[in-house]
Amino acid sequence: MASAVTIRDLTKSYGRIEALRGVSFDAQRGEIFGIIGPDGAGKTTLFRILTTLLLPDSGRATVDGLDVAADYKQIRRRVGYMPGRFSLYQDMSVEENLRFFATLFGTTIEANYDLIRDIYSQIEPFRTRRAGALSGGMKQKLALSCALIHKPSVLFLDEPTTGVDPVSRKELWEMLAKLRCQGITILVSTPYMDEASRCDRIALIRGGRFLDIDTPKRIIEKFGERLWAVSGDRMPAMLKTLRRHPQITSAFAFGDTHHATPDATLTEEQLAAYLTAEGYRNLRIEAIEPGIEDCYMKLDRTNE
Numbered sequence: 178m179a180s181a182v183t184i185r186d187l188t189k190s191y192g193r194i195e196a197l198r199g200v201s202f203d204a205q206r207g208e209i210f211g212i213i214g215p216d217g218a219g220k221t222t223l224f225r226i227l228t229t230l231l232l233p234d235s236g237r238a239t240v241d242g243l244d245v246a247a248d249y250k251q252i253r254r255r256v257g258y259m260p261g262r263f264s265l266y267q268d269m270s271v272e273e274n275l276r277f278f279a280t281l282f283g284t285t286i287e288a289n290y291d292l293i294r295d296i297y298s299q300i301e302p303f304r305t306r307r308a309g310a311l312s313g314g315m316k317q318k319l320a321l322s323c324a325l326i327h328k329p330s331v332l333f334l335d336e337p338t339t340g341v342d343p344v345s346r347k348e349l350w351e352m353l354a355k356l357r358c359q360g361i362t363i364l365v366s367t368p369y370m371d372e373a374s375r376c377d378r379i380a381l382i383r384g385g386r387f388l389d390i391d392t393p394k395r396i397i398e399k400f401g402e403r404l405w406a407v408s409g410d411r412m413p414a415m416l417k418t419l420r421r422h423p424q425i426t427s428a429f430a431f432g433d434t435h436h437a438t439p440d441a442t443l444t445e446e447q448l449a450a451y452l453t454a455e456g457y458r459n460l461r462i463e464a465i466e467p468g469i470e471d472c473y474m475k476l477d478r479t480n481e
């Protein structure tokens with residue numbers, strides 16, 4: 178089956194800043210494909226190229242088998258795009274915004290209501306309210322309804338959960354799972370590593386390069402090292418002490434603990450003795466399973 182989105186050796190620079198340094202992937206039809214990485218990694222640049230708003234410097238990209246440069250008009254009719262910053266008209270009402278986007282694509286709210294019913298019905302009671310007066314979560318639902326109203330085959334969502342409360346974040350991922358069931362391919366970017374598990378496959382991006390592309394499960398399986406959660410008193414100082422240990426290959430702050438990767442021979446007792454000798458008390462060292470963030474840090478380290 179043809180891929181919904183294909184990119185090959187895509188590059189894009191802004192002056193001397195290389196935003197994309199030769200990235201490639203295929204997103205299959207009906208999958209949720211996540212682009213995960215921190216601010217400035219190149220996510221928005223990639224989305225703007227795929228939605229035909231920006232031309233790449235080199236490389237090739239297709240959406241629904243159509244070329245982003247040659248066939249941009251057709252692509253625009255087929256994709257839905259929810260940019261990072263809300264694309265809504267703040268002074269128009271909820272319903273006016275939705276009707277505007279429907280008209281733009283030569284359709285009506287009524288014709289495609291089924292697709293947006295679950296999402297739009299939650300904000301429909303406020304249909305006369307100005308979009309600018311909606312809460313963050315409600316704006317996000319309206320923006321998603323507007324991106325979907327012409328029944329796109331591929332949906333591009335650039336950081337839809339950034340700055341959104343945890344309940345709305347969870348709701349959004351549930352909505353995306355339902356849309357996927359209706360056969361819509363979803364490319365979604367996020368800086369939140371914990372959202373990786375919501376995607377079928379992910380591309381970890383840093384500095385305009387992909388560190389890895391795989392299912393979240395396989396990326397975790399590839400970690401291949403032991404990992405400890407270390408805590409005690411004087412946590413900021415402890416991070417530096419951990420990094421000085423010659424048998425700790427990496428350590429970084431993770432919530433209330435530090436995640437430390439020991440080499441093959443260091444034991445928990447040896448590390449505890451080292452930290453105690455360095456004056457740390459109330460120590461706790463626990464072997465843990467890695468998460469996507471741990472994998473990202475490791476790949477980042479090994480791809481320097």
Ligand SMILES: Nc1ncnc2c1ncn2[C@@H]1O[C@H](COP(=O)(O)OP(=O)(O)OP(=O)(O)O)[C@@H](O)[C@H]1O
Nearest residue numbers: 191194195196214215216217218219220221222223
């Ligand atoms: N119009 C522009 N002119 C100059 N530099 C730009 C422009 N747009 C993006 N950049 C730079 O290109 C790099 C990639 O930016 P991009 O917006 O694609 O990343 P991102 O992962 O989406 O991050 P963010 O969430 O901050 O937008 C960054 O270093 C950014 O500063």
